[in-house]
Amino acid sequence: MLTAIGDVMRRVYERGWITTRDGNISMRKREGKFLYITPSGWRKTIVHPEHVVRIEIVRESSTGEQTLKIREGQHPSGELWMHWNLQQVGRKTRTVVHVHSTHIVAAIYAGIDLQAISAEFPEISRYTRVGPTVSALPALSRELADATAECLGLGKDGALAFDIVGQANHGVCAVATDPWSAYEHIERLDHICEIVLKSGLGRSAHLARSLAA
Numbered sequence: 001m002l003t004a005i006g007d008v009m010r011r012v013y014e015r016g017w018i019t020t021r022d023g024n025i026s027m028r029k030r031e032g033k034f035l036y037i038t039p040s041g042w043r044k045t046i047v048h049p050e051h052v053v054r055i056e057i058v059r060e061s062s063t064g065e066q067t068l069k070i071r072e073g074q075h076p077s078g079e080l081w082m083h084w085n086l087q088q089v090g091r092k093t094r095t096v097v098h099v100h101s102t103h104i105v106a107a108i109y110a111g112i113d114l115q116a117i118s119a120e121f122p123e124i125s126r127y128t129r130v131g132p133t134v135s136a137l138p139a140l141s142r143e144l145a146d147a148t149a150e151c152l153g154l155g156k157d158g159a160l161a162f163d164i165v166g167q168a169n170h171g172v173c174a175v176a177t178d179p180w181s182a183y184e185h186i187e188r189l190d191h192i193c194e195i196v197l198k199s200g201l202g203r204s205a206h207l208a209r210s211l212a213a
């Protein structure tokens with residue numbers, strides 16, 4: 001699965017969903033002792049298993065709380081908090097992907113409600129649960145990380161109510177077992193956003209329909 005991290009990075013770059021150094025992916029195996037995450041600043045088109053940062057997860061014996069032990073010389077993604085919020089419980093193997101998928105960001109910018117359009121397209125509603133959009137918050141901030149976890153509906157047991165959320169003026173965060181499944185959530189949502197944007201209706205159609213309802 002570490003190979004898939006680099007493969008997905010190359011694919012999202014080819015699709016124009018990131019510029020060379022953007023985007024990040026983390027992975028944790030079920031009850032795993034390590035968090036694997038893409039490196040900070042590195043060109044994402046050349047991520048291979050040996051470049052993925054392996055951070056040790058330490059469990060405090062008194063509280064049972066898990067913390068990350070970042071060694072000197074390790075440079076994990078600047079969005080580490082966004083990933084760690086979602087990876088902390090670790091009951092299941094999980095991959096978290098954050099990219100700047102063009103049509104999703106454009107749709108949010110145009111004022112389109114991602115949950116509302118998702119409900120109208122079976123292509124997405126059958127396979128991907130879309131959560132409420134995260135408001136515009138600074139990249140790399142704790143606020144963005146916490147709001148992303150909240151919008152994904154993170155429960156105390158680590159379960160999520162949704163598979164993907166958009167992040168206003170920024171990107172998306174998708175969660176699945178493996179990198180390619182997370183990629184598919186992004187691809188489905190990006191595709192319907194592209195369709196809605198190309199229809200030229202987008203927000204106005206929505207407003208009209210909801211007013212009529």
Ligand SMILES: [Zn+2]
Nearest residue numbers: 023139170171
């Ligand atoms: Zn970003």
